[in-house]
Structure formats: structure tokens, C-alpha cells
Amino acid sequence: MSATPKISVRNVAKTYGHMTVLERVNLEVEEGAFCTIVGASGCGKSTFLRMLLSQETPSSGRIELDGAPLPGEPTPDRGIVFQKYSVFSHLTVEDNLILAREFERSRLLGRSFGKGRKAARAEINDTLEKIGLGAARLKYPAQLSGGMQQRLAIAQALLKRPKVLLLDEPFGALDPGIRADMHELLLGLWEELAMTVFMVTHDIREAFKLGTRILVFDKIRHDPQAPDAYGATITYDLPLNRKDAGPPPELAGLAVNADTSTGASA
Amino acid sequence: MEFRFFEIYRSSEYLLLLAKGAGVSASLAIGGGLVGFLLATLLAVSRYAEVPVLGRISAAYVEFIRNTPLIVQLFFVAFGLPLLLGYSWPFWAHALLALTLNFSAYFAEILRAGFSSIPSGQLEAGAALGIRKATIFRKVVFPQAVAAMYPSLNSQFIFLFLTTGVIAEIGVTDLTHAGLYIDSRTFRSFEIFTALTVIYIVMALSFKALLNAIYRSAFKWRTVR
Ligand SMILES: Nc1ncnc2c1ncn2[C@@H]1O[C@H](COP(=O)(O)OP(=O)(O)OP(=O)(O)O)[C@@H](O)[C@H]1O
Numbered sequence: 001m002s003a004t005p006k007i008s009v010r011n012v013a014k015t016y017g018h019m020t021v022l023e024r025v026n027l028e029v030e031e032g033a034f035c036t037i038v039g040a041s042g043c044g045k046s047t048f049l050r051m052l053l054s055q056e057t058p059s060s061g062r063i064e065l066d067g068a069p070l071p072g073e074p075t076p077d078r079g080i081v082f083q084k085y086s087v088f089s090h091l092t093v094e095d096n097l098i099l100a101r102e103f104e105r106s107r108l109l110g111r112s113f114g115k116g117r118k119a120a121r122a123e124i125n126d127t128l129e130k131i132g133l134g135a136a137r138l139k140y141p142a143q144l145s146g147g148m149q150q151r152l153a154i155a156q157a158l159l160k161r162p163k164v165l166l167l168d169e170p171f172g173a174l175d176p177g178i179r180a181d182m183h184e185l186l187l188g189l190w191e192e193l194a195m196t197v198f199m200v201t202h203d204i205r206e207a208f209k210l211g212t213r214i215l216v217f218d219k220i221r222h223d224p225q226a227p228d229a230y231g232a233t234i235t236y237d238l239p240l241n242r243k244d245a246g247p248p249p250e251l252a253g254l255a256v257n258a259d260t261s262t263g264a265s266a
Numbered sequence: 267m268e269f270r271f272f273e274i275y276r277s278s279e280y281l282l283l284l285a286k287g288a289g290v291s292a293s294l295a296i297g298g299g300l301v302g303f304l305l306a307t308l309l310a311v312s313r314y315a316e317v318p319v320l321g322r323i324s325a326a327y328v329e330f331i332r333n334t335p336l337i338v339q340l341f342f343v344a345f346g347l348p349l350l351l352g353y354s355w356p357f358w359a360h361a362l363l364a365l366t367l368n369f370s371a372y373f374a375e376i377l378r379a380g381f382s383s384i385p386s387g388q389l390e391a392g393a394a395l396g397i398r399k400a401t402i403f404r405k406v407v408f409p410q411a412v413a414a415m416y417p418s419l420n421s422q423f424i425f426l427f428l429t430t431g432v433i434a435e436i437g438v439t440d441l442t443h444a445g446l447y448i449d450s451r452t453f454r455s456f457e458i459f460t461a462l463t464v465i466y467i468v469m470a471l472s473f474k475a476l477l478n479a480i481y482r483s484a485f486k487w488r489t490v491r
């Protein structure tokens with residue numbers, strides 16, 4: 001384990017026009033951490049993940065990956081699973097993964113050659129087995145259950161063997177039973193692939209069950225005259241012990257709030 | 267008044283004329299449809315991607331075509347432009363060019379709407395995977411947009427096919443031309459135009475059935491459940 005944090009976020013702010021979404025965000029995350037992120041709807045959680053992916057750039061402040069400035073565009077070492085529309089509906093399960101994989105090749109070699117293609121196919125089959133979609137190889141997303149679709153999205157994100165995995169409410173649309181299965185799957189992959197994970201969720205129990213650390217985003221400053229003037233920041237940053245049954249006392253009230261907001265937004 | 271449909275059906279000369287005319291109408295519509303679709307793709311892409319000058323030219327072109335009558339476009343291509351550019355093609359080639367230009371503008375408008383209808387999440391998902399913009403367009407946006415807009419493209423094509431009768435005006439021996447010719451020889455207007463109507467309906471419905479069959483096989487992902 002090295003001394004440099006995997007990710008460090010220094011005084012980051014993000015504004016859209018006159019609206020400040022995030023401000024004064026500071027964070028250091030060690031390699032292998034599983035950070036769960038909670039916060040009210042619209043407070044900037046997805047924006048934060050998109051900045052970690054380089055799909056958005058901070059308006060001010062800096063983000064570093066392994067001690068170096070974050071690359072300007074998405075790179076294979078960071079994968080993301082969106083809440084929806086992550087998989088391509090016009091492609092089969094297998095073709096979804098082929099498309100996800102082909103880009104690196106075409107960037108490096110111009111075209112994938114026979115041998116590379118064979119290896120790619122083997123790797124894809126391997127990933128599909130691992131994620132439990134082996135039998136659904138030739139199906140289209142519309143023929144899959146919600147859980148299977150999210151598995152596919154995860155498979156897509158994992159194909160490049162990312163060191164950082166970003167998950168934006170990946171299980172928001174799933175039934176509780178299927179969620180539990182997905183939790184097992186995700187924790188298994190996290191351990192096996194030694195990834196650093198950031199996962200946004202509206203389900204506070206999920207946040208406590210999965211995370212080694214929880215980040216709460218909220219506004220600390222509020223101007224009733226100008227609701228957009230101030231942004232959210234990280235208000236709680238707590239290590240979690242998975243053996244603990246529930247949230248620590250200081251977050252007990254929050255858990256109740258988050259539960260009701262989940263119910264309302266569902 | 268006594269109607270004599272047999273006067274048309276008995277004459278093998280007339281039947282042959284109608285059959286040939288139907289063939290010419292179908293071929294020119296299919297040709298104009300295919301080439302028009304390719305041209306429409308270029309037009310729509312240049313607007314969707316906001317290519318600096320080309321995008322604006324495309325927009326102006328589409329507006330121009332959609333706001334002038336096909337018959338004027340046809341005469342322009344067949345009689346106007348040849349004077350300017352000095353070409354002289356067979357009638358059918360003039361017709362094909364005019365139809366292509368005309369179809370392309372209508373298809374381009376539909377395609378452009380289709381491109382914009384693709385959820386931005388699909389683009390983001392592609393970008394997150396590191397896929398280049400052009401590749402995302404080619405492999406994600408384009409196929410999804412064509413599938414989404416297929417019903418509109420389909421009915422637009424049928425509609426445009428039914429307007430192709432005007433090419434008879436520049437001497438192309440299409441189905442309408444055959445009908446007008448037989449009418450002028452027999453003066454059996456009711457019978458001949460009834461026959462023409464039936465043939466056009468059968469052709470339009472056949473095109474529709476064919477295009478639907480193509481849809482089902484090309485866009486399986488839209489029909490599987
Ligand atoms: N590209 C953009 N342009 C302008 N405003 C944006 C953009 N992206 C996000 N926003 C705004 O930033 C704020 C935060 O959005 P974000 O999606 O990050 O919230 P969130 O915390 O993920 O919410 P939710 O829990 O509902 O997913 C919202 O008010 C949103 O309208």
C-alpha cells in the first residue's frame with residue numbers, strides 16, 4: 001500500500017451558469033476503499049461521479065488520480081454504471097460487450113485482427129460467466145430482467161478491468177431480493193479485482209451494508225433568497241465497519257430522512 | 267353509360283404497357299428512395315453534428331425542397347438545369363435525379379428528428395466507455411434512430427411513391443403515363459383510371475408489406491419481447 005491516495009479531491013466546486021451545484025469538496029480516498037455516497041436528490045452526486053470520470057470538469061479545484069492530475073477524458077482505468085440507459089438496447093448482450101471493448105483496440109491498432117478478436121471473445125465469455133449472463137449471450141436488453149440489465153452494465157464497466165469503479169444508483173430500479181444478490185456479486189467483484197469503488201445510492205441501508213466509508217453530500221449554507229447561490233459539499237465522511245448492525249448514532253436521523261425520500265422518489 | 271373493362275384487359279398491348287409502367291414507377295421510386303436515403307443521411311448528419319457551413323446549407327436545402335412543388339423541381343431538373351449545365355440525359359434519369367433530391371429532403375427531416383430523439387444517456391454511456399463520437403454515432407445513434415423513425419420513413423416513402431405520377435409530365439413512361447396513353451386511345455376514362463387506382467393501391471400495400479418485413483428482420487431488437 002502506497003502513501004499516495006488513489007483519488008484526491010482538492011477544494012472542488014462545480015457551477016452551471018449561475019447555479020452552484022458543488023463547492024469546497026475535499027476528499028482523499030485510499031486504494032481499495034468502497035465509498036458509498038448519499039444525499040438529497042439534485043445535490044450533485046451524479047455530477048461528482050461524472051467529474052471523477054472526466055465527463056465533467058471542475059469549475060475550480062483539482063482532482064488527482066494516483067497523485068497525478070485526472071486525465072481530460074474517460075480512460076479504461078475508470079468504469080461507470082449509470083442508473084439507466086447504460087446498455088445499448090439495439091445490441092445483444094454479447095455485442096454490447098464487443099462494442100465496449102473494441103474501442104481500445106481500434107484506438108491502438110486501427111482494427112482488431114483475427115487473433116485479437118478471438119482473445120476478446122474469450123475474455124467476453126469469461127466476464128459473462130463471472131457475472132451470470134452466460135446463458136443470455138444472444139439476448140437483447142429488452143428480453144432481460146432489470147437485474148440482468150444492470151449485470152450487463154456492470155459487465156460492460158468491468159471489461160476494461162478498471163481500478164476505479166463508479167456506480168450511480170445502479171440498483172435503484174431493482175426488487176429487494178434481486179438487490180441482495182447484486183450486493184453479493186458486487187462485493188465479490190470488488191474483492192477479486194481490488195477496485196476502488198464509489199457508489200451513489202438513495203438506500204441508506206445499502207450504503208451501510210456495502211461501504212467501507214460513507215460520504216454524505218448536503219448544503220451547509222443556504223440563502224432562501226437565492227437557492228442556487230450555494231452548493232452542496234461533503235458534510236459527513238465516516239468510516240464504516242460492515243459488522244456493525246446499523247448506522248452510527250449521529251446518522252440515525254439521516255437514515256430516516258433518506259428512507260422517506262427514497263419512498264417518495266420511487 | 268356502359269363500362270367495358272374488357273377493352274383494356276383483352277388487349278395484350280395495353281396490359282403490357284401498364285405492367286411496364288408499373289415497373290418503371292416502382293424502379294424509380296426504389297432508386298430515388300435508396301439514393302435519397304443516402305443523401306438524407308449526409309444532410310441530417312451535417313445538421314445534427316452542426317458542421318459549420320454544410321449544416322446550414324443542408325438546412326436551407328431541406329427547407330427549399332419541402333416548400334416547392336415536386337413538379338416544379340422536376341421541370342427544373344429536366345428542362346432548366348440542362349440549359350445551364352449542358353447535360354442531356356434520358357427522361358428516366360432526369361426523373362430519378364428529381365425524385366432523389368425530393369425524397370432526400372423529406373427523409374432528412376425525419377432522420378434529424380430521429381437522431382435528436384436518442385436519449386443522451388446512450389451517448390454518455392458510449393463516451394464513458396471511451397468510444398469516439400463518430401463511432402458512437404455510427405454504431406449507436408444511427409441504428410437506433412433509423413429503427414425509431416422507421417414507421418415515419420415507411421409512410422413517407424409510400425406517400426412520395428404516390429406522388430411520382432408527375433414524372434409522366436416529362437415523358438417518362440411510368441404507370442400514370444401508361445394510363446394517360448391508353449385513355450387517349452380508348453376514351454375509356456372510368457375503366458382505365460379505376461384500373462390505375464387499383465394498381466397503385468396494390469403497389470403501395472406491397473411496398474408497405476415489404477418494408478415491414480425488412481423492419482422485422484433488420485431491427486429484431488425492437489420486436490423481441
Ligand atoms: N449539464 C448540466 N447543465 C446544467 N445543470 C446541470 C447539468 N447537470 C446537472 N445539472 C444540475 O446540477 C444539479 C445536480 O445534478 P445531479 O444530477 O448531480 O444531482 P444528483 O445528486 O445526482 O441527483 P439525483 O439523486 O436526483 O440523481 C441539478 O440541479 C441539475 O439540474
Ligand SMILES: [Mg+2]
Binds near residue numbers: 046168
Ligand atoms: Mg444522480
